[in-house]
Amino acid sequence: MTIATIDRAATAVPTELARGRGGGGPAPKRVVVAYGFWIFILSDMVMFSALFAAYAVLRGNTAGGPTGAELFNLRNVFIETMCLLLSSYTCGLAVLSAERRHPTRFLIFAAFTFVLGAAFLFIEVSEFANMVAKGAGPSRSGFLSAFFTLVGTHGIHVASGLIALIYLVAQVIAKGLPAAVLRRLLCWSLFWHALDIVWVGVFTLVYLMGDYH
Numbered sequence: 001m002t003i004a005t006i007d008r009a010a011t012a013v014p015t016e017l018a019r020g021r022g023g024g025g026p027a028p029k030r031v032v033v034a035y036g037f038w039i040f041i042l043s044d045m046v047m048f049s050a051l052f053a054a055y056a057v058l059r060g061n062t063a064g065g066p067t068g069a070e071l072f073n074l075r076n077v078f079i080e081t082m083c084l085l086l087s088s089y090t091c092g093l094a095v096l097s098a099e100r101r102h103p104t105r106f107l108i109f110a111a112f113t114f115v116l117g118a119a120f121l122f123i124e125v126s127e128f129a130n131m132v133a134k135g136a137g138p139s140r141s142g143f144l145s146a147f148f149t150l151v152g153t154h155g156i157h158v159a160s161g162l163i164a165l166i167y168l169v170a171q172v173i174a175k176g177l178p179a180a181v182l183r184r185l186l187c188w189s190l191f192w193h194a195l196d197i198v199w200v201g202v203f204t205l206v207y208l209m210g211d212y213h
Helices: 003-012 029-058 074-099 103-133 142-175 179-208
Strands: none
Touching (some): 029 142, 029 179, 074 103, 074 179, 142 179
16 A cells, blocks of 8 residues: 555545544533533542541440430421422422523522522521530530531532522523523532432431431
């Protein structure tokens, strides 16, 4: 095969394939954004997995201090759990309204989501304050250190999600629902639903499967 034959064969290959991009060219922005955000969600799950593992190891190390049975108010925990689960439902309705280009409905459901998320945080912060007032702060024992770290980290995520929701609502009011804003809303909804999944694990491991002696 001569050099000229090789050159003709190379030029016969489509430019897109020659560049290694396939027939469709580079991935659209929405795919790249979604892929990157999924990586972020997975990294968060890895972090929470480590916190769950630490709590599972330390939950029996009370150092003679109070146990979960003496500290947790399961009635309040149930109420805050329902608040967060309902906020996930209203979050889904808000995103569906945005996809159907109904900004007014989106704002209504976003307001419900914010109120429910804020109620969850209020109950959680009240629980922390009551525990500290009883002398059961994070430095009291390994159990309480693991508890405050795991539950507190989740609470910080919820607070950051509420701040992001305020920002997105402001964008919808100012810009409407263009593709870029809709992408951000979809990413935020993934984050919010992931927090619900994590909380189900917290509710089960920390509050329902604790060492109640």
